[in-house]
Amino acid sequence: MKNKRFLGMKRVSALVLSLLVSCGALFSACDSKSKKAEDSSTEAASEAATEKATEETTESTTEPTTEVATESETEATEDYSPAPGEYYIPADTPYEKVTLDGIKEHHFIATDYCYIEEEKFVLLIEKDIDLPGDFADNVSEIIDEIEKQLGVSYAPDDHHYVGVTDNTVHYGMNPWEGWQLGKKIPIFLNVDPRNEGLIxxxxxxxxxxVMYELFSEDFWNSTSGFYDVEWRVRPEYVDYATIAHELTHTITLRQCDLTTILAEGIAQYMGGTVVDALAADHPSIAEFKENRYDFDYSIPEAVNASNAETIFLADYNEIDTAGRGAEYTYGKYLWKFLHDEYGEKFFSDAAKGFRPLASDDFDIYGEYDAEIVGQYADVLKKLYGDDVFTKFGKWCTKNHYLQEAS
Ligand SMILES: [Zn+2]
Structure with a gap:
C-alpha cells in the first residue's frame, strides 16, 4: 500500500540507521551483549531525520497538574558502587519520584527530569513530557500481556542486566548517572528539543x-520543527501499539538474539494482538484501537510455498531493493502462522532453540550473515518440521496474507 508514512520510512531508513549508529542516539551499547532493534514504526518521526536540526532549543514552561502526587526517594547512601544487576537509585538524586493517579483525563507534565517506579519498569522522564494519568498502568498491563502471550518473563535470570544507559548524547548530561534498575526495564520518555528526528x-x-502525543502542548507549540511543519501531527491519543511493539523488542531480546524478520515480526505481531486483547478493559487502549490505521508495510514479492524459505534466509538484507518495512510484514505473518498452527508455546519454544545461537561479538539483527540466519531456519524446522516454510507459504496463499507485492 502506498502512503506517505511508508514512503517516508522507506526513504530515510538507511539514513536513520547510520545516524543512530554513528551518534549512538538511541541505542548506546553498554557492553558487547547489547542488542539494538531500530525502529521505524514512528514513521513520521523518522521522516524528520532527513531534515537538519537547525532550530535552537526553545525553552518552554509547563506546570504539573495538581492531581499528581510526588514523593522523594531515599533508598541508598552516597558514594556507593552497586554491583551489576543490583537495584540502586542514588539517594541524592535531585529528580522527583512521581506517581500518577490512574485517571486518563488527568495529565502530568514534567518540568524537569523525573521518574516513575513500577513493578517491572521505571519511566525515566524528560522535561516537557505529558503523561495521561493512566499511562503507567497501561504500560504495566501491556508488559503483563506480552509475557502472557509469549510465554516468557520480562526478566529472565540468565540475562546480563546493566545499568541505565548514559544518554548524554541526547540530554547533554546524564541525569541517571550511577542508576541501576536491576531487572526492571528502563523506559526513556523523551522529547526532541533540537528536532533531530529522534524515533x-x-x-x-x-x-x-519519542512520541508526539507525549510531548506537552506547550513544548509542541513553542518548538520550531513541530508546530510549524504541516505533516507533523500531535495525536490526541497514545499509540499503544508502538508501546507494545518496542516493549516486545526488549522482552524478546532478553530471551535470545533474533534475525531482522524475527525481531520486527514478533514486535509487529504483538503490537496488534496486545492492543486487541487489552482494549475491552482499558479505555485508553480502546480509544487507540478505534483510531488506529491498520496497515501492512508492502513487500517486494508475494510469498508462496516455493519462495517462503528463500525470503526468510535473505532476511530482506538488501534494504534498498527489498524496501524497508517488508521484514515487519513478513515477520508478523510468520509469527502469526507459528502461533495459529502450533499453539501458545510458539515463541517460548523457538526462543529456547535460538538462545544458543547468540554471539558476544556479532549482532544478527544489524549484520546480515547467511550462515547464521540459516541456523535460525534450522531451529524452526527442527521444532515444526522440515516443511515449515513450505507450509507457511501455502498458508499465506490460502489466507491471502502477503500476496500483494508492490
Ligand atoms: Zn521494531
Missing part, C-alpha cells in the same frame, strides 16, 4: 519512546 527504539537493556 522510538529498543534493545534488551532499555526501551525509548
Amino acid at each position: 522510538s527504539g529498543a534493545s534488551a537493556d532499555e526501551t525509548t519512546f
Whole structure:
C-alpha cells in the first residue's frame, strides 16, 4: 500500500540507521551483549531525520497538574558502587519520584527530569513530557500481556542486566548517572528539543519512546520543527501499539538474539494482538484501537510455498531493493502462522532453540550473515518440521496474507 508514512520510512531508513549508529542516539551499547532493534514504526518521526536540526532549543514552561502526587526517594547512601544487576537509585538524586493517579483525563507534565517506579519498569522522564494519568498502568498491563502471550518473563535470570544507559548524547548530561534498575526495564520518555528526528527504539537493556502525543502542548507549540511543519501531527491519543511493539523488542531480546524478520515480526505481531486483547478493559487502549490505521508495510514479492524459505534466509538484507518495512510484514505473518498452527508455546519454544545461537561479538539483527540466519531456519524446522516454510507459504496463499507485492 502506498502512503506517505511508508514512503517516508522507506526513504530515510538507511539514513536513520547510520545516524543512530554513528551518534549512538538511541541505542548506546553498554557492553558487547547489547542488542539494538531500530525502529521505524514512528514513521513520521523518522521522516524528520532527513531534515537538519537547525532550530535552537526553545525553552518552554509547563506546570504539573495538581492531581499528581510526588514523593522523594531515599533508598541508598552516597558514594556507593552497586554491583551489576543490583537495584540502586542514588539517594541524592535531585529528580522527583512521581506517581500518577490512574485517571486518563488527568495529565502530568514534567518540568524537569523525573521518574516513575513500577513493578517491572521505571519511566525515566524528560522535561516537557505529558503523561495521561493512566499511562503507567497501561504500560504495566501491556508488559503483563506480552509475557502472557509469549510465554516468557520480562526478566529472565540468565540475562546480563546493566545499568541505565548514559544518554548524554541526547540530554547533554546524564541525569541517571550511577542508576541501576536491576531487572526492571528502563523506559526513556523523551522529547526532541533540537528536532533531530529522534524515533522510538529498543534493545534488551532499555526501551525509548519519542512520541508526539507525549510531548506537552506547550513544548509542541513553542518548538520550531513541530508546530510549524504541516505533516507533523500531535495525536490526541497514545499509540499503544508502538508501546507494545518496542516493549516486545526488549522482552524478546532478553530471551535470545533474533534475525531482522524475527525481531520486527514478533514486535509487529504483538503490537496488534496486545492492543486487541487489552482494549475491552482499558479505555485508553480502546480509544487507540478505534483510531488506529491498520496497515501492512508492502513487500517486494508475494510469498508462496516455493519462495517462503528463500525470503526468510535473505532476511530482506538488501534494504534498498527489498524496501524497508517488508521484514515487519513478513515477520508478523510468520509469527502469526507459528502461533495459529502450533499453539501458545510458539515463541517460548523457538526462543529456547535460538538462545544458543547468540554471539558476544556479532549482532544478527544489524549484520546480515547467511550462515547464521540459516541456523535460525534450522531451529524452526527442527521444532515444526522440515516443511515449515513450505507450509507457511501455502498458508499465506490460502489466507491471502502477503500476496500483494508492490
Ligand atoms: Zn521494531
